[in-house]
Amino acid sequence: MILLTEHLGPQHSRNEFSSGNLLLDNYLKRQAGQDIRRKLSVCFVLCDASSSFIKGYYTLSNCSIPGELIPEQYRSHFPGSYEALPATLLGRLAIDRDFQGAGAGKLLLIDALKRSFLISNEIGSFAVVVDPINENAERFYDKFGFIKLTDSGKMFLPMKTIKQLF
Numbered sequence: 001m002i003l004l005t006e007h008l009g010p011q012h013s014r015n016e017f018s019s020g021n022l023l024l025d026n027y028l029k030r031q032a033g034q035d036i037r038r039k040l041s042v043c044f045v046l047c048d049a050s051s052s053f054i055k056g057y058y059t060l061s062n063c064s065i066p067g068e069l070i071p072e073q074y075r076s077h078f079p080g081s082y083e084a085l086p087a088t089l090l091g092r093l094a095i096d097r098d099f100q101g102a103g104a105g106k107l108l109l110i111d112a113l114k115r116s117f118l119i120s121n122e123i124g125s126f127a128v129v130v131d132p133i134n135e136n137a138e139r140f141y142d143k144f145g146f147i148k149l150t151d152s153g154k155m156f157l158p159m160k161t162i163k164q165l166f
Contacts, residue, residue, distance in 0.1 A: 007043070007044060012047065013053055028094070041091055055098075056095040056108050057108075061088075067084055087156065088116040090109075091131075109140075116159075128159075129155070141155050
């Protein structure tokens with residue numbers, strides 16, 4: 001089976017997707033297409049080459065990180081005139097129940113980080129930011145080196161770190 005990530009499109013079967021999280025499921029089924037049309041985010045889906053069934057998905061969009069939330073060891077490298085630093089938001093990441101625990105989450109995260117890094121060569125982005133939906137998601141991102149932002153539930157991974165991966 002050849003797995004690939006591609007832009008969400010009308011050929012993808014969204015209604016069967018079930019991650020076990022109603023918020024993430026409903027987003028894919030009811031809102032993702034609207035967000036894409038409005039240029040609010042881009043949604044990438046994991047499918048095998050011979051099927052339109054979605055095994056997982058993630059979204060990317062632009063965001064910024066307020067300077068005061070960034071740990072000093074990173075903030076000190078930027079001019080004080082920046083009130084916020086540009087970043088890429090990995091807004092949602094979900095895996096269908098039938099594929100959870102088989103490495104699909106890791107595969108999607110790596111794909112999202114690679115896309116984010118490549119685009120950071122064209123549009124400024126200091127880091128990838130995530131806002132974990134629950135403690136399990138927080139532990140998942142923590143395993144991959146994401147750092148908590150001060151006084152925030154959000155986490156980030158600097159592009160400098162991501163660059164070392166690729």
